[in-house]
Amino acid sequence: MTGVRINLQRGLLRRDCTRGCASPAAAGQQSLCGQYACKQGLFCWTGSALDGTNSIAAIVGCADSRVSPELAFDQGPGDLFVVRVAGNFVNDDGLANLEYGVKFLGVPLIVVLGHMHCGAVAATVKAIREHAVLPGHLPELVRAIRLAVEIARTHGHGDLAADAMIANVRLNASRLRISKPLIGEYVRAGKVQVAGAIYDLASGKVRVVD
Numbered sequence: 001m002t003g004v005r006i007n008l009q010r011g012l013l014r015r016d017c018t019r020g021c022a023s024p025a026a027a028g029q030q031s032l033c034g035q036y037a038c039k040q041g042l043f044c045w046t047g048s049a050l051d052g053t054n055s056i057a058a059i060v061g062c063a064d065s066r067v068s069p070e071l072a073f074d075q076g077p078g079d080l081f082v083v084r085v086a087g088n089f090v091n092d093d094g095l096a097n098l099e100y101g102v103k104f105l106g107v108p109l110i111v112v113l114g115h116m117h118c119g120a121v122a123a124t125v126k127a128i129r130e131h132a133v134l135p136g137h138l139p140e141l142v143r144a145i146r147l148a149v150e151i152a153r154t155h156g157h158g159d160l161a162a163d164a165m166i167a168n169v170r171l172n173a174s175r176l177r178i179s180k181p182l183i184g185e186y187v188r189a190g191k192v193q194v195a196g197a198i199y200d201l202a203s204g205k206v207r208v209v210d
């Protein structure tokens with residue numbers, strides 16, 4: 001399990017291209033693969049994804065377009081099993097997805113990945129502060145994040161949105177660790193690890209917070 005934890009550190013799992021275009025950006029060469037991320041020198045898809053998934057982790061990420069889990073962790077196709085929802089919380093649908101990843105894909109690590117300047121958390125904070133009722137199904141989003149805001153109000157350090165974002169990550173990581181009947185059992189058996197982490201939009205770095 002220790003090795004999986006280390007994988008959270010940015011860049012340690014960078015893959016070299018096997019088509020001869022490794023680090024094209026650094027070498028000033030044109031990417032042979034044509035993949036956007038390969039052109040950026042981040043990774044190259046070698047086609048191994050066609051052989052099936054062998055994901056090293058499941059990510060519960062925000063739907064925010066600025067936060068791509070594959071880019072945040074320098075991973076390629078087939079490496080991450082990603083569940084994304086605005087506010088990176090786990091509802092029943094998300095839990096079912098994660099249970100599939102754990103039970104049928106053998107994912108050994110689940111990372112709840114929050115991020116700085118999360119619009120979903122900020123909108124929830126604003127709605128609660130102003131006692132506003134958002135249109136459509138958005139109250140469901142507020143309901144899912146509300147407890148994290150309440151925790152941040154009591155135990156935070158002054159920036160309610162930032163504190164709530166971190167509380168939301170820890171809350172959902174905790175929920176997963178004890179979720180019944182499947183993932184909590186895998187965690188207790190040492191087959192799955194659950195971590196909480198924060199992605200910094202400015203630096204591109206990931207910090208483990210739980």
Ligand SMILES: [Zn+2]
Nearest residue numbers: 062064118119
């Ligand atoms: Zn967000």
